[in-house]
Amino acid sequence: MCDQPMGKISKADLHACLQNGVIDTLIIAICDMQGRLMGKRLTREFLLSQDLDHGTHFCNYLLGTDMEMTTPEGYQHMNWNQGYGDWLAKPDWSTLRIIPWLEKTAMVLADSVDEKTGELIEIAPRTILRKQLKRASSLGYQLHMASELEFYLLKDSYEEVHQKGYEHICLAGHYNEDYNLLQGTRNEPIYAKMRKYMNQSGILIESSKGEAYTGQHEMNISYSEALSSADHHVLFKHGLKEIALxxxxxxxxxxxxxHRWTGSSGHIHLSLWDQEGTKNLFDDPKRTQPQMSEKMRFFLGGLLKYTRDFSLFLAPNVNSYKRYAPESWAPVNIVWSYDNRSTGFRIVGKGSGLRIENRIPGADINPYLAYAAMIGTGLKGIEKQIEPTEEFKGNAYQAQNVPRIPASLAEAIHCWANSEIVDEILGEHVARHYELTARNEQQLYDRIVTSWERARYFEQG
Structure with missing residues (x-):
């Protein structure tokens, strides 16, 4: 029976809940290139009369748009000449869960599939991650990952922020909130609801805390297998926005x-495990701190060597690059160290908890793409036995003669377009698709006149 379900449920549970009316809506969602959930709400009556295993149709333009849902030219599979046809959203029933903040609602994430061939759509973010996980599995590896996401809470509603022209935004607080329990208490009723709802939906929140600016907060999602972790990441972001609404x-x-606020990070934690998921292959007890195994060294070597190439997946937007500033808690140099928050890669934990923390991504990442970039480059490091540079000691913001994170989206596009390893890991078609997306974003930004420009040049220019 399905009385008051919580968390993840089975397809059989869903059917029982539909029959007795506990659930009357099923959301089926895919993740677009920008990391947003797109989909449909299916009714109880339809679901009781149909088998959804085949999937539901969606217009393929959803994987060829920009943030404002315009339809740029140049995409191979989605354009007006081909009429913007349909692909299938095929449910992954292992992701089925109750959504506690919505009434009588369940959600299932879906893979993007070509109805004619039954094949996964290669440019879809979830497919891109699946490809790297399949590669890892063929080598006898399993990836465990987790996201730490920072965000700002505003007293204004989204509609009010929009009506203000995104100026004079009212932050939820009035002083630095980092670890400050008193300041955090001001908004605890909302944060408590967010933690409760996430845990009830099967997305385990380990903790939340104030972050390094007024109204800024962080929540840590529990470690899990990489695909589940990426799923949790997109559901978490979507859910928090719905709760805010x-x-x-x-x-x-x-x-x-x-520019006056601390940037919001999306740190990614990663460790490499055996196929059974019982042994952390990064750990080597015979070595001194950090107890890096050979595989961990090579994996880290791949990350360090190819981070600039894959910056589009770690910092996907024009705004992403404005977060990187000296002594801002966001890194600027691609170096590593043990438990040092000034570096791009921070080694933390010990034993089964030994892992790499990538501090380069911001909270605006698409997790499927960022995770795929880390896995793909790390595995390439093992394959090529790439030794990491020496551990950096001290203030990494002052490091000289080391690789730097690209300073702009334009520089990241150049790194991507001139990289052989991007094509090798992703495939040429996927690489060009995301390059076009980034170029469209940069070209649009370059044409926009900002309020800063008017204030600076209107009278005195």
């Missing part, structure tokens, strides 16, 4: 909402 407030995961 219900509360009449706003939340932003923008990497740098204001």
């Amino acid at each position: 219900q509360e009449g407030v706003a939340i932003t995961f923008m990497a740098k909402p204001d």
Whole structure:
């Protein structure tokens, strides 16, 4: 029976809940290139009369748009000449769960599939991650990962922020919130609801805390297998925004909402395990701190060597690059160290908890793409036995003669377009698709006149 279900449920549970009316809506969702959930709400009556295993149709333009849902030219599979046809959203029933903040609602994530061939759509973010996980599995590896996401809570609603022209935004607080329990208490009713709802939906939140600016907060999602972790990441972001809508407030995961504010990070933790998921292959007890195994060294070597090439997946937007500033808690140099928050890669934990923390991504990442970039380059490091550079000691913001994170989206596009390893890991078609997306974003930004420009040049220019 399905009385008051919580968390993840089976397809059989869903059918029982539909029959007795406990659930009357099923959301089926895919993740687009920008990391947003897109999909449909299916009714109880339809679901009781149909088998959804085949999937539901969606217009293929959803994987060829920009942030504002325009339809740029140049994409191979989605254009007006081909009429913007359909692909299938095929449910992955292992992701089925109750959504506690929505009434009588369940959600299932879906893979993007070509109805004619039954094959996964190669440019879809979830497919890109699946490809790297399949490669890892063929080598006898399993990846465990987790996201740490920072965000800003605003007293204004999304509609009010929009009506203000995204200026004079009212932050939820009035002083630095980092670890400050008193400041955090001001918004605890909302944060408590977010933690409760996430845990009830099967997305385990380990903790939440104030972050390094007024109204900024962080929540840590529990470690899990890589695909599940990426699923949790997109559901978490989507869910927090929906809860904010219900509360009449706003939340932003923008990497740098204001040049005066601390940027919001999306740190990624990763470790490499055996096929059974019983042994952390990064750990070598015979070595001194950090107890890096040979595989961990080579994996880290791949990350360090190819981070610039894959910056588009770690910092996907024009705004992403404004987060990188000296002594801002966001790294600028691609170096590593043990438990050093000034570096791009921080080694933390010990034993089964030994892992790499990638501090380069912001909270605006698409997790499927960022995870795929880390896995693909790390595995390439093992394959090529790439030794990492020496551990950096001291303030990494002052490091000289080391690789730097690209300073702009334009520089990241150049790194991507001139990289052989991007094509090798992703395939040429996928690489060109995401390059076009980035170029479209840069070209649009280059044409826009900002309020900063008017204030600076209107009278005196």
